[in-house]
Amino acid sequence: MAAGSTLPRRALGRQLRKLRERNDISQGAAARIIETSPQTYGRLEEGKVTKTTDLIINALANAFHADDAERRLLLELAQEIRQAPTPKGGLWRADADVIPKAFNHFLALEQAASHVISWQPTVIPGLLQTREYRRALIWAQRPNMPPDEVERVLDVVKKRQDILANEDFRFDALISEAVLRCPVGGRGVASDQFEQLAERSEMPNVSVRVVPLGIESPVGLLTHSFVMFKFGQLPKSKQVEPPVVYEEGFVGELYLEREVEVAQYEDVARRLAQIALPEAASRDLVVKATKELMK
Structure with a gap:
């Protein structure tokens, strides 16, 4: 999967932070070394878009007393950033005004990921939503959104879902059975949504598993x-x-990156997978919910 520049930028920022802290150098001092502002240097360590020339990287490597292997890694990451394939004009640039600023980071991570695990106790995951199902959710949250803006948001959702066609991408969706008991948008919209959910669950790189109601373990509720x-x-x-x-x-x-925090969510995902129905049984339950809506 092409990761664009998101992953090498994150990796470079992480390596620079490690070297800087090892030498007890502040971000302000590091910024002065490359003659930039502390805010701009902070963006570099955060993995956000900023200049990553070899001149800048070598200056920081000198100041941080990087050994040959560490310097080589920094320069390789900077080269990967510059050579990373990016869609012409930017994948989301045309829709920037309808994408919340905080969600830009989500989209970048999603496009860079090779494996996504989603737990949804109330709604269908975004990558599996139909247009009309998502429209109903938008109107529930923002009833006064102009219709043309709604359509552009829905176009973004459709564009996101193109990632499912990438065989190198894996999507594991864990959903509560409660999701199948709520006819979002009405019976017709919900039945179409559930039909699509069952169809997508048959894709080789997509797994949909349902945590049934009445399960003794409350991990999904918590x-x-x-x-x-x-x-x-x-x-x-x-x-x-x-x-x-x-x-x-x-x-x-909220974005969580600390190892101890991520480990807790990995444990929750493992426990949810233990109590979720197998894929075939989950698909049967989705089909059953669809038929009930169509009665």
Whole structure:
């Protein structure tokens, strides 16, 4: 999967932070070394878009007392950033005004990921939603959104779903049975959605598993919806970025990257998988829910 520049930027930022902290150098001091602002240098360590010339990297490597292997890794990552394939004009640039700023980071992670695990106790995951199902969700959350803006948001959702056609991408969806008991948008919209859910679950790189109601374990009830992004190996430096967890709230988003935090979500995903129905039984339950709506 082409990771664009997101993963090498994250990897470079992580390596620079490690070297800087090893030498007890502040971000402000590091910024002065390359003659930039502390804010711009901070963006470099955060893996955000900023200049990554060899001149800048070598200056930082000198100041951070990097050995030959560490310097070579920094330069390889900088080269990967510059050579990373990017869609002409930017994949989401035309829709930038309808994408919340905080969600840009989500989209970049999703496009860079090789494996995504999603737990949804209330709605169908975005990558599996029909247009009309998503429209109903938008109107419920933002009833006054102009119709043309709604259509553009729906176009973004469709564009996101193109990633499912990539055989190197794996999507594991864990959903509560409660999702199948809520006819979002009405019976017709919901039945179409469930039909598509059953169809997508048959794709070789997509897994849909349902956590049934009445299960004794309350782990699903105690866990908010979340998405975990896992990443493949970078082609040149062979670096593998650690996973990132995204948790969405009604008024804000949370990105978790600390190893101890991510490990907790990995444990929850494992426990949810233990109590979820197998894929075939989950598909049967989705088909049954569809038929019930069509009666």
